[in-house]
Amino acid sequence: MKKSYQAMNRDELLLERQQVQAEYERYKAKGLKLDMSRGKPSKAQLELSNGMMDVLSSTADMTSVSGVDCRNYGAMDGIIEARHLLAEMSEVPEKDILIYGNSSLNVMFDTVSRAMSMGVCGHTPWAKQGTIKFLCPVPGYDRHFGITQFFGIEMINVPLLPTGPDMDMVEELVSSDPQIKGIWCVPKYSNPTGISYSDETVLRFAHLKPAAPDFRIFWDNAYSIHHLYDDDQDVILELLSECEKAGNPDLVYKFISTSKVTFPGSGIAAMAASPANLEDARKAMFYQTIGHDKLNQLRHVRFFGDMDGVRAHMRKHAAILRPKFETVLDTLDRELGGREIGTWVRPKGGYFISFDSMEGCAKRIVALAKEAGVVMTGAGATFPYGIDPKDSNIRIAPSFPEPDELAQAAEIFVRCVKLASLEKLLGE
């Protein structure tokens, strides 16, 4: 264990800074150019799905098991075999799922958009209810917050604890304020902290008593099967069935996609919800599109066969991702352990490592990293309006870089953390 920076006197801090600065300059001189800003799969991961390009051919039968010609119009709900597969992936019955296009973010955007202009299940459109609000567990996913910001929805920060959102706060706000219409959740291997919601958290969500009858939980299960380890996986309770048991069947919209299973941008997305919620979605869908890409649905199903095929595929992703996560985490442990200038968790899945620096250091760390050729997700991005009140949280996305580049980037990152912290401790 290294000596805590908090315990150093001024001379020690200055000496330490001299050393770290020299290390930083050496890395900077290497002229690295690396983008770690988004959770993009690496080339090696993309190769895993290349076989999907072979399953349909000019001589293939492109008919769904239900007899639908996937090359033509029709089957707005998605072809049966795709509904079956994504229902299993979502842990819901087939009747409770609709297959959409290539992006679950787009399904979420459309779901908010529909609520704004059409209202939720017959209630007054959100756009006609004055200022409405969403709860945003923080740190969270910038693109979620972007959607609510786009529609002028007021966002309220709720701390994300190791067990999930602060449910005392969620319950109090949701039950008392009818202007609160939703909450953004990434319940498993959360973006960015990597934590998974506890059973108690999920059950408290299922038993929420919202003041607004048109309140919905936006449950983005983006990393539901994105484990890093075979023998140490997070398991969360399935919220839709828990809502049903609690007498709250319409409380949740669940979202899922294969963006980080097959090809980002060329995957398939789905929404799982109660029959009433799906009927509401179908009504808008009729006006919105002539239907989604059924050939891509068929391609996915034929490539995987079944959920066992999906699971085997995800183990291959894990084999590529696991050493990358461990490289970053081991570097954090080795260089920052005991220094008392930041905290982080070891996620068991997902796409991110979340780092919390000393207060007021995140922007500076990201700027220093950029100067040394490493582009991180902008500090603040994990908070609504891009404002991290403590200027502390940084999202690390280890998936895209090649292993050797990533190792260097991690070394640079920890030096940036040290430098920014030393500056702060030295009162600069």
Place this chain on the structure above:
Amino acid sequence: MKKSYQAMNRDELLLERQQVQAEYERYKAKGLKLDMSRGKPSKAQLELSNGMMDVLSSTADMTSVSGVDCRNYGAMDGIIEARHLLAEMSEVPEKDILIYGNSSLNVMFDTVSRAMSMGVCGHTPWAKQGTIKFLCPVPGYDRHFGITQFFGIEMINVPLLPTGPDMDMVEELVSSDPQIKGIWCVPKYSNPTGISYSDETVLRFAHLKPAAPDFRIFWDNAYSIHHLYDDDQDVILELLSECEKAGNPDLVYKFISTSKVTFPGSGIAAMAASPANLEDARKAMFYQTIGHDKLNQLRHVRFFGDMDGVRAHMRKHAAILRPKFETVLDTLDRELGGREIGTWVRPKGGYFISFDSMEGCAKRIVALAKEAGVVMTGAGATFPYGIDPKDSNIRIAPSFPEPDELAQAAEIFVRCVKLASLEKLLGE
């Protein structure tokens, strides 16, 4: 030339009815089951694009000419080669086009949705401007009218003449009423009448002086390359460049897709517009999606090569569609020519034949056809709110049925027209 029903006395009408009724019953007894309700390509047409399933394979290089890995996130505007191809298809410069997902209807929906919630190019959102209105040339495309109806936009019928919408009426309304925000147009091989807008019409559109600064022409060029004949094709002026010349560069959104070029639902769609309009669209797109399906863009480009490839492909579609159109038109000519109980035009492209019956007969004709096993597009569907004030227009979609079935359906249809007309003339 057969004798006009209008010139028949009561006895002649009764005798004619007896004969037609007998013919109708004979067709009905055959128990045909045929859906002619939508413009769906036939199986033979779909086969033309099956080769598109072979152009990408597990060993293919899936990199765009600009170096973008089409399997990963990125390139929100679409890959360069797809922009190039669809720009040529749209007759606009590459800089003026954005590639979207699988459905141009969806792009139109989103464009209206964006105008409602965000406003057009910095103007007040439509949703906050009170009752807004759209002009709807009639007969027109039901799914266009569905979008404006969904958003609560008031629709005003404008007659569609052989040269395009009644431009005297369009100019007067658009220049005097700032609540009028748009007009739906299918300028070439119009849905359903098959007519193409004259040069004068296009130029008058380019020179419109709307009272509303956020008025836009929704130019759905759905059938721009969907000719039936090699040597007799409609050509229309390109509106975006005419708008530029007229000093109205931002006046138009152009929409296009490959839904009826390759596979409906698995094609690619695009919007062409001025730089200011595209910038406006990009702003929303950033919140709306993580990007569109670039592998499908690549698949399309590699399948066609270039516009010559597309044109050769469209000639194969024409070879299948042409005899179908001619079957229906020849049956109309033979059985209804001279009867003075309906009018129709011979389109040179597109997907539909539009039939105008005597006033008050369309619903009855469609009902009679259904009774005899032929499902047509619902009477009224070609008008906003599904209300055809004259109950006269019927859209015939000859593409999907097999040739022999189509021939029978056409025979049934003309009997239904005769029966409904005779009932009316007999005062029943």
